[in-house]
Amino acid sequence: MANPSILILAGDGIGPEVMAEVKKIITWYGEKRDLVFDVSEDLVGGAAYDVHGVPLADETMAKAQQVDAVMLGAVGGPKYDVLDFSVKPERGLLRLRKEMDLFANLRPAQCFDALADFSSLKKDVVAGLDIMIVRELTSGVYFGQPRGITTLENGSRVGINTQHYTTEEIRRVARSAFELAKRRGNKVCSMEKANVMESGILWREEVQWVHDNEYPEVELSHMFADNGAMQLVRWPKQFDVILTDNLFGDILSDCAAMLTGSLGMLPSASLGAPMANGRPKAMYEPVHGSAPDIAGQGKANPIACILSFAMALRYSFDQGDEASRLEKAVEKVLADGVRTADLMGPDGGTPVSTAEMGAKIIAAL
């Protein structure tokens, strides 16, 4: 059988730096655990624009469709702010999500014991926090038609986007959330604005349908998204799995990420339908952005990207034990007090570099 394949798209800013540490870990797995991956690399975002004039070349898109998993670093940077909407770095990312049909975006918001003090929230509110946000990723207002800006005769303009969901789009991502809940706390809270938006009513009804017909044993609740934002801030531990749409998921998952105080630590997985080999189409990426202000200085925290690879081990390569081993290695290094610059407390200390953090994690493996 061929080795499992990974396409690395390191992207912009700190993307290449944090991905360098993941590459070392991939190599380690081949050498020490006989888990050999076929790794290829390509460009995305501003890096692709610089070479191809588009944020994702067609050949890269084709490659992404063929591999078992894509590892993405980060896209964007001030240099590209002036570009037209259609070729901005983000479009590369959105094209990957859409054309690979990665409808279920898994964003764990987890507070690491060693880092509970870093949160702006009180320690008892976040210590031990472990929630999973399942965000619909290929539909909604991100992709709905019609969209665009029209100029009227009098010179005034109209900006339009369309929130658009179908029964099938809602049901399939709901199934992902219920499946995850079964292996966790067995609770799903679905969030929308059914009190204001008809698309939210449909969302609520279809999620309820999947629950009643396929997962009656999982506890399901519904919450308006504004209340969801409040409850995340008030007492996030009330949640297990949160299921929501593309736009609410964008905002609520960032809010949840910040609760943990460890943005540089949070991974994500974007999963689609199973391929011929049974593996889901998949892309893994850190939740943090390209952080142009610290790019190229060896300061970035590679943990979010490394934990994204742990998610790849779990969801793409059926290596749940190895994923847990890697996650434990990260926890150990943190418990030992090893800190990149973003994790330095007010009492100082000397931060380690991106590469040093990577090396410590490999040592702990």
Add this chain to the structure above:
Amino acid sequence: MANPSILILAGDGIGPEVMAEVKKIITWYGEKRDLVFDVSEDLVGGAAYDVHGVPLADETMAKAQQVDAVMLGAVGGPKYDVLDFSVKPERGLLRLRKEMDLFANLRPAQCFDALADFSSLKKDVVAGLDIMIVRELTSGVYFGQPRGITTLENGSRVGINTQHYTTEEIRRVARSAFELAKRRGNKVCSMEKANVMESGILWREEVQWVHDNEYPEVELSHMFADNGAMQLVRWPKQFDVILTDNLFGDILSDCAAMLTGSLGMLPSASLGAPMANGRPKAMYEPVHGSAPDIAGQGKANPIACILSFAMALRYSFDQGDEASRLEKAVEKVLADGVRTADLMGPDGGTPVSTAEMGAKIIAAL
């Protein structure tokens, strides 16, 4: 000259209880400060549905159009959850906003010194917090067409809502934000998803236009709404005025409200264009909901509703000094340790009733 007029729509749940305290304060102003208001009352929400079969009768709507200010309590309750979308209590509220054209929703998120410990955030993150969220309230996805749920031939359904903004809609609410900023910290941060939504691009460009042409002396920044949610949690004091659209404003203002730890304390004002007498069309309401679980028990905190009346004094009746006096009376009562049930700390104490809190505030006036 006729007395200024107020229409009270107490609504559902705890609405009537908290409004009862506002009525006493209105009476106090007439008797003690010779500030006499013509007060009328009517129904909204479930209370209106019970009598009229609609959550806002046409006659009530007509009255609201004629008064100088509407004071709204809260709408909604479990009894009305089964109602059709078109007659749910919320529709009464949305009709008032839309037909009165109350485009600028002002939501201060303020942390009261005496209550800084109630926040789930660390005290230094929220103590002294004082930000103002200006939310567009009459357009966007709340009102855009087309909207609705369609059933296809194969039985699958499609839910649609439309995000829709025009140049004029954006510019007028931007002006409200800049005007407020001038009287505060002179900073506006505008939030959208211009990296994903064309309506967000239009929003950003039009806000920038108003800034450059009319308020170049105010500091303007732009932020993606997901990052905005993060920054609100990370370090909310970086903000002065936040300007955003209807849907993002719904979520971000609730998130900001919860930061302060004092949801029962937060007022809001919804303002429209000036009427013939120079006063803006206006509606004032507490940010909290109808809280059906504690309704009718005399437990509710009337402060959010009382502070909403303070906003009415300031924005509708040109009584900025009296508004400050009322706000100071509230602060004094809190500093004295008077607490309704929602403000009881873990160390207990005896909470006062809604009416006792109202009486203490009047005594402090």
